[in-house]
Amino acid sequence: MVDVGLVVANLVYGLLIGIIYGIATVGLNMIFGVLKIVNVGHGAFIMVGAYVTLLLFTLAGVTPPLTILASMAVGIGLGLIFYYLVIKYLVDAPELATLLATFAIGVLLQEIVKAFMGADSRGFTWNLGNVEVAGVSVALSKVVAALFSIALLGIIYLVIYRTKLGLAIRAVVQDREGAMVVGVDVDRIYAVSFALGIMVTVASGSILAMYLQSGIHPYMGEIYTLKGFVIAVMAGLGSIPGAFIAGILFGLFENLSYVALQSIEGIQPLVLTRSIAFLLLLIILLVKPSGLFQR
Amino acid sequence: MAGKTLYLGVGILIIIILVAGVFMMQGGEEQATQTTPQEAQTPAAGAETGTKQEAQEAKTETQTEAEVETLVIGAPLSLSGKYAKEGEMSLMGALAAVKWINDNGGIMVNGKKYMLEFKFYDDESNPDRVTSIVERLITQDGVNFLLAPYSSGLTAKAAPVAERYGAVMLSHGGASDKIFQQGYDYLVQILTPASRYFTSVLDMVKAVDPEAKTVAIVYKENEFSRTVAEGARAYAEKLGFEVVYFQSYPADAQDLTPVLQPLKDMQPDVLIGGGHFADGQLLARQINELGIKAKLIGILVAPALPDFYENLGEAAEGIVYPSQWEPGVTFSPDTTPQGYEWYGPTVDEFIKYFKEVAKERGKGDIMPSYHAADAAAAILFLAKAIEQANSLDPDDVRQAMNDLALFTFYGKLKIDPETGLQIGHDMIVGQWQNGNKVIVWPKEAAQAEPLYPRP
Numbered sequence: 001m002v003d004v005g006l007v008v009a010n011l012v013y014g015l016l017i018g019i020i021y022g023i024a025t026v027g028l029n030m031i032f033g034v035l036k037i038v039n040v041g042h043g044a045f046i047m048v049g050a051y052v053t054l055l056l057f058t059l060a061g062v063t064p065p066l067t068i069l070a071s072m073a074v075g076i077g078l079g080l081i082f083y084y085l086v087i088k089y090l091v092d093a094p095e096l097a098t099l100l101a102t103f104a105i106g107v108l109l110q111e112i113v114k115a116f117m118g119a120d121s122r123g124f125t126w127n128l129g130n131v132e133v134a135g136v137s138v139a140l141s142k143v144v145a146a147l148f149s150i151a152l153l154g155i156i157y158l159v160i161y162r163t164k165l166g167l168a169i170r171a172v173v174q175d176r177e178g179a180m181v182v183g184v185d186v187d188r189i190y191a192v193s194f195a196l197g198i199m200v201t202v203a204s205g206s207i208l209a210m211y212l213q214s215g216i217h218p219y220m221g222e223i224y225t226l227k228g229f230v231i232a233v234m235a236g237l238g239s240i241p242g243a244f245i246a247g248i249l250f251g252l253f254e255n256l257s258y259v260a261l262q263s264i265e266g267i268q269p270l271v272l273t274r275s276i277a278f279l280l281l282l283i284i285l286l287v288k289p290s291g292l293f294q295r
Numbered sequence: 296m297a298g299k300t301l302y303l304g305v306g307i308l309i310i311i312i313l314v315a316g317v318f319m320m321q322g323g324e325e326q327a328t329q330t331t332p333q334e335a336q337t338p339a340a341g342a343e344t345g346t347k348q349e350a351q352e353a354k355t356e357t358q359t360e361a362e363v364e365t366l367v368i369g370a371p372l373s374l375s376g377k378y379a380k381e382g383e384m385s386l387m388g389a390l391a392a393v394k395w396i397n398d399n400g401g402i403m404v405n406g407k408k409y410m411l412e413f414k415f416y417d418d419e420s421n422p423d424r425v426t427s428i429v430e431r432l433i434t435q436d437g438v439n440f441l442l443a444p445y446s447s448g449l450t451a452k453a454a455p456v457a458e459r460y461g462a463v464m465l466s467h468g469g470a471s472d473k474i475f476q477q478g479y480d481y482l483v484q485i486l487t488p489a490s491r492y493f494t495s496v497l498d499m500v501k502a503v504d505p506e507a508k509t510v511a512i513v514y515k516e517n518e519f520s521r522t523v524a525e526g527a528r529a530y531a532e533k534l535g536f537e538v539v540y541f542q543s544y545p546a547d548a549q550d551l552t553p554v555l556q557p558l559k560d561m562q563p564d565v566l567i568g569g570g571h572f573a574d575g576q577l578l579a580r581q582i583n584e585l586g587i588k589a590k591l592i593g594i595l596v597a598p599a600l601p602d603f604y605e606n607l608g609e610a611a612e613g614i615v616y617p618s619q620w621e622p623g624v625t626f627s628p629d630t631t632p633q634g635y636e637w638y639g640p641t642v643d644e645f646i647k648y649f650k651e652v653a654k655e656r657g658k659g660d661i662m663p664s665y666h667a668a669d670a671a672a673a674i675l676f677l678a679k680a681i682e683q684a685n686s687l688d689p690d691d692v693r694q695a696m697n698d699l700a701l702f703t704f705y706g707k708l709k710i711d712p713e714t715g716l717q718i719g720h721d722m723i724v725g726q727w728q729n730g731n732k733v734i735v736w737p738k739e740a741a742q743a744e745p746l747y748p749r750p
Binding site: 003017123212223255268273 | 550552553573574584586606
């Protein structure tokens with residue numbers, strides 16, 4: 001028998017975590033869309049954002065939503081540094097070179113953070129009490145985290161679809177040579193896009209920290225690199241709103257498959273949800289190989 | 296011309312650098328080889344220093360009998376690598392126990408007095424090193440009595456080697472039950488095995504609240520936690536509880552809400568589980584966030600660390616945890632249970648000896664962790680068994696261990712003759728009360744009454 005209350009509860013939590021997955025994937029997809037580079041070090045940037053929030057909150061008492069701004073600044077900084085130091089020279093390099101380089105950047109970030117912060121898993125407590133969402137009691141901090149994800153997506157959306165800079169970015173995505181001909185500084189657009197992508201990723205780390213408030217350690221990002229890839233491929237590599245929606249679908253599917261699996265005797269459902277999520281990916285790719293939101 | 300001199304200059308420079316580099320490397324190697332044996336030898340000196348010490352003993356004690364001999368106990372210990380912290384603690388605990396025994400007259404075997412020596416090598420947390428060190432200790436150093444290395448994984452590597460040579464080995468850092476189901480005759484366990492981690496907690500609930508009926512278990516999907524959870528389920532059913540929920544979560548889970556959600560309506564009396572550090576904190580946090588009510592919430596490993604409260608604050612309040620040992624336990628000769636014999640230092644004495652050893656090893660003023668207590672208890676159990684056997688033959692000593700029932704600063708020690716599993720030592724139960732860890736169970740060791748039901 002399926003318990004209706006349980007289904008609703010998992011829908012709500014699936015939606016919330018899905019929104020977080022979504023924003024955590026947008027940066028990955030954006031960088032691929034513009035630079036055609038797969039950022040294997042994606043999760044490490046999420047980890048950096050989580051540490052920004054942890055440190056600002058525990059040491060300086062900055063309220064977590066405000067730390068998102070700090071993370072955005074850190075993200076732009078890191079994005080520009082790594083672009084001009086590394087990525088710039090790899091834009092047209094073979095795929096393996098960019099994979100290795102971004103992997104190395106990820107390892108570098110992990111080890112730097114570990115050297116300063118140690119490998120211990122940390123957390124903090126930012127308790128706002130609980131609210132009722134569709135009859136399900138949810139920690140308000142989780143809802144706030146989801147709302148900030150949507151706001152962040154809104155900002156990115158506006159930058160890309162309502163500004164001149166965004167127009168230039170879209171032009172480069174559509175036709176690099178064409179953009180160059182009409183006077184777009186492609187190198188600068190690459191730098192800005194990479195920085196923006198890293199900015200969203202680091203900021204999503206802050207949002208994730210707000211949502212979970214625990215399990216913050218140098219290697220926490222790896223699972224999000226993995227899930228990020230699944231979500232990005234599901235959406236179709238490159239699509240920004242698509243990545244967000246695919247993230248929500250992934251979260252919902254993970255949680256709902258849990259309910260379904262739970263009704264089967266003798267198995268451990270949470271361990272199996274991930275394989276179910278990958279099964280979903282497989283089916284989507286069979287039906288629509290370019291991803292859900294790719295024309 | 297100018298070009299040639301430049302090349303020549305650069306060439307000479309390169310040669311100088313290379314030569315200097317080679318010399319420096321050699322110097323470094325020499326240093327390394329010098330320090331390693333020193334490290335391993337000073338506290339666990341070989342025959343030479345041993346005789347010196349004997350001579351000293353003889354002089355200072357000015358006894359008529361010069362029949363003081365040395366008995367060497369050996370061990371591979373992780374002083375570097377991933378278990379470096381735990382290995383160092385184990386080492387200092389073992390040294391503290393050895394020191395206490397020697398200061399209190401050593402051990403008597405066949406009318407002869409023996410002083411203990413502890414000989415150890417750094418296994419670098421590396422399974423391959425463990426096997427070769429055990430082999431070396433037994434064949435070259437002639438050691439018949441060994442402490443196992445730290446952790447279940449390394450103990451599993453060391454055990455077959457000790458078994459092959461018929462040397463007694465005491466496991467002080469391997470809580471796994473599995474190693475003891477392999478039929479080893481010479482392996483003996485000192486700490487409580489994983490399958491009995493929650494028995495004390497359940498005993499406590501039964502004693503404090505006979506009305507409590509339902510138990511929910513939520514655990515991390517790995518070998519250790521599964522053994523703990525299954526052991527807890529079996530014991531709960533034996534005590535007459537009803538296990539209403541038994542679910543696991545993956546090792547790298549970031550969100551446990553799906554697993555925990557059903558517990559909201561279920562409202563079990565007892566909720567126990569967990570795994571290690573990170574997931575234990577997550578579990579505690581999400582239990583609180585979801586507003587799950589249980590009269591008792593018990594979590595493995597994570598709550599025993601001080602940063603549990605730092606990270607969780609209020610949510611940590613009232614959470615209980617099982618622990619092998621805590622410096623605050625109040626086991627003493629006066630609380631020795633029926634059928635057990637007191638042996639070894641008191642808790643305060645142990646801490647004093649430990650601190651001396653820590654200072655000697657340059658670790659500063661630190662408190663012993665349970666790893667140190669586990670290793671010290673192993674030394675005490677071994678020493679008493681040798682005395683009891685009145686023989687230095689490993690088979691006699693192993694035999695004597697079967698009948699041993701010791702009560703120490705570490706609590707009860709008694710082994711299952713068949714498997715060598717520890718059946719005497721019980722986990723103690725700690726609880727977070729007003730931001731402090733206090734021991735609430737067993738009664739002989741308790742510092743405070745358990746806070747029950749959890750508010």
